[in-house]
Amino acid sequence: MDETTQGTTGEATNKMSLLDAAAQLLSDAGRPMRCKEIVDAVIARGLWSPGTGKTPDRTLSAAFQRELKKGEASRFAKAGPGQFTIRGPQSENNPG
Secondary structure, three states, X not given: OOXXXXXXXXXXXXXXXXXXXXXXXXXXXXXXXXXXXXXXXXXXXXXXXXXXXXXHHHHHHHHHHHHHOOHHHOOEEEEEOOEEEXXXXXXXXXXX
């Protein structure tokens, strides 16, 4: 298994971070999404499993903000109020 490992209880535990799962989802979706929508979708697809935190969408939003500070090196771009998208070759080469 390349995406999961066995946890101490024998259950499979997901190795992909929420930010990596969001990147994969946004790349597949090809459209901007809100954090709550992203979290719900990555859980439904089995890309990421929530821990004990009560607000994973806020955690994701904070992670996006940290990524965006990287500028052009960021994997993500802000698409509108509360919406994020994956930064790709098309958005870099054709900004308008």
